[in-house]
Amino acid sequence: MSQSKSKSTRQHRRQRSNQVPLFLGLGGLLLVVLAGAFFALEKGPSKATIEVQGTPSLKVDRERLDFGEVKLGTWVEAAFTLTNVGDKPLRFTDEPYIEVAAGC
Numbered sequence: 402m403s404q405s406k407s408k409s410t411r412q413h414r415r416q417r418s419n420q421v422p423l424f425l426g427l428g429g430l431l432l433v434v435l436a437g438a439f440f441a442l443e444k445g446p447s448k449a450t451i452e453v454q455g456t457p458s459l460k461v462d463r464e465r466l467d468f469g470e471v472k473l474g475t476w477v478e479a480a481f482t483l484t485n486v487g488d489k490p491l492r493f494t495d496e497p498y499i500e501v502a503a504g505c
Contacts, residue, residue, distance in 0.1 A: 449485065
């Protein structure tokens with residue numbers, strides 16, 4: 402009886418060791434699926450309402466900034482949101498630059 406019991410124990414251990422790679426593979430597959438679902442549901446950049454047909458068109462969220470009186474040598478910062486409201490891709494062929502109007 403002891404020999405059949407040890408044979409049964411060995412078969413049971415062998416079955417368990419054969420199942421380990423299966424569980425690891427299924428666990429890895431589950432992680433990949435969950436990561437894919439997470440990235441698919443992650444909100445990307447919002448689509449702007451198309452205002453111009455047939456060409457790209459750049460829209461700025463504000464046209465003026467007024468910092469009031471600023472002492473010479475004092476740093477000020479501003480942020481702008483630029484949006485392509487045209488129905489074609491917006492591409493810069495040259496490096497963008499900022500031009501300051503006279504009187505600033």
